[in-house]
Each structure stands twice: as C-alpha cells, then as structure tokens.
Amino acid sequence: MDPSVAHAISQETGQPQPFSLELLQSVTYLHVSYARTLEDLSACRNLEILQIIGCDPVDVGQLGNLPELATIVVQLSNLESLVGIENFPSLSRLTAGMNQIRDLTPLLSCSELRRLDIQGNPLSEFSYRTIVSQLQEKGIRVSVSDEADWKMTIELQRHGFPYCFYKAHDGTRLCRPGLALTDLPDLSHPIVPREELANLLDQSPEEVPKLFDRKDLMPTTFGP
Known part of the structure; x- marks a missing residue:
C-alpha cells in the first residue's frame, strides 16, 4: 500500500497498519495527498467522498467499482484519462x-x-x-476555463511544458500538476499575467520554468 494512502486511512480511522478488510470497508471519506498509486483504495468499497491532491499517476480505473462514491475531488494531479469513471454509478460531483x-x-x-x-x-x-x-444539455453544471486561459494551457503543452494555466482570485497562475516536476504540486503557483506568459513563450520559452523560482510572483494568500 502506498504510504500516503496508508497515512490517509490511519488519519480517518485512527488505526495503524495493517488494516483489516472490515476496517477498509468502513471508510466513507478519505483525503489522499502525494500518492504514487491509488490501487489499494479499491478495497474501500463504501467510500462516499474521495479527495486526491497532488498524486501521480492517477488512474480512475485502478479504483475498481465503488458504488457509493458520490464526490471525487482530484486536483493538481496527473489525471490524464477518465476511462473507468462509469464504475461510480452514484457520482454526482467531480472536481478535477x-x-x-x-x-x-x-x-x-x-x-x-x-x-x-x-x-x-x-x-x-x-x-x-x-x-x-x-x-450542460444533460443538466450538469460545468465550470471550465474561459477560452483564453484554455488556449494558454494548450500553448504551454505545445511548447513541451506540462503546466496548467488557471484563473484564481488574485490573478492567473501557473501550476505543475503531478509529481514529475515538484514534490509539492499544490504550492508555488506563480501569478503571471496572460500577456506576459504569451510573450515569454514567443520570445524566450526557456525562461518559463524559471517563473516557479521567482518569489516575487508567489501568492501571499492561500487558495485558488
């Protein structure tokens, strides 16, 4: 079992490893950060809420069938494919x-x-x-990046940068999802105006990774 998953289960249940199957099946909520595999979560058959932050890789197919899972929050992770999402028949909210x-x-x-x-x-x-x-036609309330921010994320990827560009309360930020480029993907998201980033990509793309080292660009408040 991944140490981060084991830690999350211990935090929720108050019990150390090894975990009995009965204990795992009693878990209805988990918050997992920085895990390298989530495959052992398939034993938590009665999960209702699952939060996954900064994990890599994330494969929803590894989770098997979780019939009670109603809410998934998976952010700043290396989730590439939603194949297997149909194995959660109760899923009503996905934050990804x-x-x-x-x-x-x-x-x-x-x-x-x-x-x-x-x-x-x-x-x-x-x-x-x-x-x-x-x-949206199915009645789902969808939050998606506006077109300019979406195109900037696409442009970053086209230049070979696996970054995401998103709008926060204090401006537009860059982040490095997953664990390939940082051990703490939920921290150090520089605030960068779209025009400034576009100019860097056009004129000096090699300078883009250095934005994550600039303390003057880091948010002074928490939250997206």
Missing part, C-alpha cells in the same frame, strides 16, 4: 481542476453527475466545444 485531462467523453455515461469542475485542463477542441455543451 488542474490535471492533464483531454477527453471528457466518458462523463457522458455518468447518469447522476450534476456538478463538474474541469478548469485548467488541456482539453481537446472537441471536448471543449462539443462535449462540454452536451454535458
């Missing part, structure tokens, strides 16, 4: 901001989904313009 999601098609099979947040993802043109509309 700042990942590496391109294809939203699997969400069309989520009959109970009512709220979706997919801001800061490098969505494909088809997902951004067509699937989002189809989800």
Whole structure:
C-alpha cells in the first residue's frame, strides 16, 4: 500500500497498519495527498467522498467499482484519462481542476453527475466545444476555463511544458500538476499575467520554468 494512502486511512480511522478488510470497508471519506498509486483504495468499497491532491499517476480505473462514491475531488494531479469513471454509478460531483485531462467523453455515461469542475485542463477542441455543451444539455453544471486561459494551457503543452494555466482570485497562475516536476504540486503557483506568459513563450520559452523560482510572483494568500 502506498504510504500516503496508508497515512490517509490511519488519519480517518485512527488505526495503524495493517488494516483489516472490515476496517477498509468502513471508510466513507478519505483525503489522499502525494500518492504514487491509488490501487489499494479499491478495497474501500463504501467510500462516499474521495479527495486526491497532488498524486501521480492517477488512474480512475485502478479504483475498481465503488458504488457509493458520490464526490471525487482530484486536483493538481496527473489525471490524464477518465476511462473507468462509469464504475461510480452514484457520482454526482467531480472536481478535477488542474490535471492533464483531454477527453471528457466518458462523463457522458455518468447518469447522476450534476456538478463538474474541469478548469485548467488541456482539453481537446472537441471536448471543449462539443462535449462540454452536451454535458450542460444533460443538466450538469460545468465550470471550465474561459477560452483564453484554455488556449494558454494548450500553448504551454505545445511548447513541451506540462503546466496548467488557471484563473484564481488574485490573478492567473501557473501550476505543475503531478509529481514529475515538484514534490509539492499544490504550492508555488506563480501569478503571471496572460500577456506576459504569451510573450515569454514567443520570445524566450526557456525562461518559463524559471517563473516557479521567482518569489516575487508567489501568492501571499492561500487558495485558488
């Protein structure tokens, strides 16, 4: 079992490893940060709320069938594919901001989904313009990046930077989802105006990674 997953279970249950199957099946809420694998969560059959922050990789297919799972929050992680999301028949809310999601098609099979947040993802043109509309027509409340921010994330990826560009309360920020480039993907998100970033990508793309080292660009308050 991944140490971060074990820590989350211990925090929730107050019990150390090894965990009995009965204990795992009693867990209804978990908050997991910085895990390298989530496959052992499939034993938590009665999970209702799952928060995943800064994990890498994240494969929803590893979670198996979780019939009670109603809320998933997976942010700043290396979630690339939503294949397997249909294994959560009770899913009503998915918050998946700042990942590496391109294809939203699997969400069309989520009959109970009512709220979706997919801001800061490098969505494909088809997902951004067509699937989002189809989800909204199904009565789902969708939060998605505005077109300029979405295109900036796409442009970053085109230049070879696996970053996400997103709007926060104090401006637009850059982040590095997953654990490939940082041990703490939920920290150090420089505030960078879109025009400044566009100029860097056009004239000096090698300077873009250095933005994460500039203390003068770091937020002084918490939260997105």
